[in-house]
Amino acid sequence: MTISGASKRYDTRSGTVHALDRVSLEVRDGEFLCILGPSGCGKSTLLWSMAGLHGLSSGEIRLGPSKIEAPHPEIAMIFQEANLLPWRNLESNIALPFELKRTKPDRARISRLLQRVGLAGFESKYPRELSGGMQQRASIVRGLAVDPSVLLMDEPFGALDAFTRDEMNLLIQEIWMETGKTIIFITHSIAEALFLADRIVVMSARPGRIQEIVEVDLPRPRPISVQSTPEFIARVNDIKDMIDHRKV
Numbered sequence: 281m282t283i284s285g286a287s288k289r290y291d292t293r294s295g296t297v298h299a300l301d302r303v304s305l306e307v308r309d310g311e312f313l314c315i316l317g318p319s320g321c322g323k324s325t326l327l328w329s330m331a332g333l334h335g336l337s338s339g340e341i342r343l344g345p346s347k348i349e350a351p352h353p354e355i356a357m358i359f360q361e362a363n364l365l366p367w368r369n370l371e372s373n374i375a376l377p378f379e380l381k382r383t384k385p386d387r388a389r390i391s392r393l394l395q396r397v398g399l400a401g402f403e404s405k406y407p408r409e410l411s412g413g414m415q416q417r418a419s420i421v422r423g424l425a426v427d428p429s430v431l432l433m434d435e436p437f438g439a440l441d442a443f444t445r446d447e448m449n450l451l452i453q454e455i456w457m458e459t460g461k462t463i464i465f466i467t468h469s470i471a472e473a474l475f476l477a478d479r480i481v482v483m484s485a486r487p488g489r490i491q492e493i494v495e496v497d498l499p500r501p502r503p504i505s506v507q508s509t510p511e512f513i514a515r516v517n518d519i520k521d522m523i524d525h526r527k528v
């Protein structure tokens with residue numbers, strides 16, 4: 281995926297908000313890219329534009345030869361809230377993207393994915409009957425069910441408790457290693473970004489620009505315990521300094 285000179289201004293009643301300023305980035309096929317930055321620096325604006333849910337004021341985003349201006353079948357998005365429809369059971373929530381495309385759900389693939397994330401047997405449950413972690417697992421299945429090549433994740437585990445978040449981080453790392461999808465993942469947590477990413481894009485405060493790109497070469501699969509190693513903690517602090525210095 282290629283982002284070239286992406287800028288976004290929002291015109292509001294109280295004036296213009298310059299959310300993104302000439303962001304250019306080449307996302308490598310199959311990489312796990314995390315985007316980190318202070319609140320309001322335009323992370324969601326960038327991700328929504330990559331999903332084709334937002335227009336840019338200038339610049340462009342491409343996936344291969346296609347310019348992304350509307351939702352694209354190869355790109356799926358997962359949000360902080362699982363966004364399951366409360367009146368549909370799990371199976372029918374997961375079938376929704378297929379209904380929208382007027383295609384038949386790929387039952388075999390869905391059932392493999394449900395098995396993979398530990399939700400086999402829960403197909404007839406309604407969202408209210410599932411924990412937050414289970415709902416987010418279901419939304420991952422819904423995103424992967426259509427077999428996209430790019431998965432966009434907007435702070436998907438931000439609302440979960442620390443233990444569930446660790447579990448989900450391990451799960452998404454495993455799924456990424458198994459499937460080879462390109463994942464672009466927004467987080468506020470430096471440790472989460474370091475744990476998951478091949479590269480971390482650090483963005484600066486408004487207007488959002490790319491401040492730094494950090495390569496993470498920790499061997500995989502990474503166990504949760506890597507986060508307590510002195511090397512990992514030193515790296516977290518380096519990135520924290522990078523972000524703090526910008527604020528001064």
Ligand SMILES: Nc1ncnc2c1ncn2[C@@H]1O[C@H](COP(=O)(O)OP(=O)(O)OP(=O)(O)O)[C@@H](O)[C@H]1O
Nearest residue numbers: 290291292297299318319320321322323324325326
């Ligand atoms: N629809 C909108 N209309 C007007 N301003 C908006 C709109 N969406 C976002 N903004 C503004 O654009 C800026 C960037 O917002 P965005 O949500 O992309 O940042 P973010 O880095 O994802 O923030 P957070 O980390 O808090 O989720 C913010 O100042 C926000 O208030």
